[in-house]
Amino acid sequence: MAYAVDFADVSTVGLESSPVAEALAGLRANEARYFKNKYDHAFTVVPADEATSTIDWVHRILKDERDLVIGSRPLEATEFEVDGIRMAYVFYESGLSINVMYALDDGGKRAVGFKLSDGMEIPEELASTFKFARQKSKLAGTIRGSYFVIKGAH
Numbered sequence: 163m164a165y166a167v168d169f170a171d172v173s174t175v176g177l178e179s180s181p182v183a184e185a186l187a188g189l190r191a192n193e194a195r196y197f198k199n200k201y202d203h204a205f206t207v208v209p210a211d212e213a214t215s216t217i218d219w220v221h222r223i224l225k226d227e228r229d230l231v232i233g234s235r236p237l238e239a240t241e242f243e244v245d246g247i248r249m250a251y252v253f254y255e256s257g258l259s260i261n262v263m264y265a266l267d268d269g270g271k272r273a274v275g276f277k278l279s280d281g282m283e284i285p286e287e288l289a290s291t292f293k294f295a296r297q298k299s300k301l302a303g304t305i306r307g308s309y310f311v312i313k314g315a316h
Contacts, residue, residue: 163212165238167194167205172301176209176238182257185279188302189259190238193251195301201244207253213239216250220262223274223316230287234258246270257282264316272312280304 165175169191174183177190194205210217216239224230234256241250248264257279264272276288280303284294294306 164206164208167191167207169195169198169301176207177253180237180255180257180279182279182281185281185303186253186257186259188299189257189277189279189305190253192299192301192305193259193261197244203242203244205240206242207238207240207251210236210239210252213241213252216241217252219316220250220252220260220274223262223312224260226314226316227274227312228291228310230291232258232260233285233287256285258285262312264312273309274312275309276307278306 167190172187172191174187177183177186180186190207197203197205217236221232224232232254234254236252237255238253239251243249246266248266250262252260259277261275263275276292278284278294292308294308297305297307299305
């Protein structure tokens with residue numbers, strides 16, 4: 163069942179099994195606020211079992227581009243298009259959020275972003291490869307993030 167993320171009243175709905183559920187809910191709400199303010203887009207997520215094609219696409223990009231396999235279980239995902247950019251998000255039980263920004267026009271920006279919820283450790287599959295910058299958020303506390311540019315076509 164789809165859940166429209168409310169950034170005014172942050173909820174852990176769908177994320178309860180995460181050991182950092184409150185922080186992950188804040189991270190998800192932070193993303194929802196960004197897309198509402200920038201694109202007037204309502205950020206809506208579905209349970210992972212209803213978003214297998216989105217999750218498979220994200221995982222295929224990670225595997226093809228950087229030979230990465232995420233060890234944590236996906237809890238929720240979303241996919242949508244804004245301003246000619248295909249966006250996909252996967253929220254994991256560990257507190258990790260992965261997003262793919264994929265411009266539909268050739269030559270546009272294409273990247274994968276990683277965000278770590280406050281209180282979680284850097285996943286071992288990312289620790290040796292990526293450096294994480296810190297960002298403060300009223301909704302999510304301290305967010306640590308990193309990214310890489312997508313080289314191939316997906």
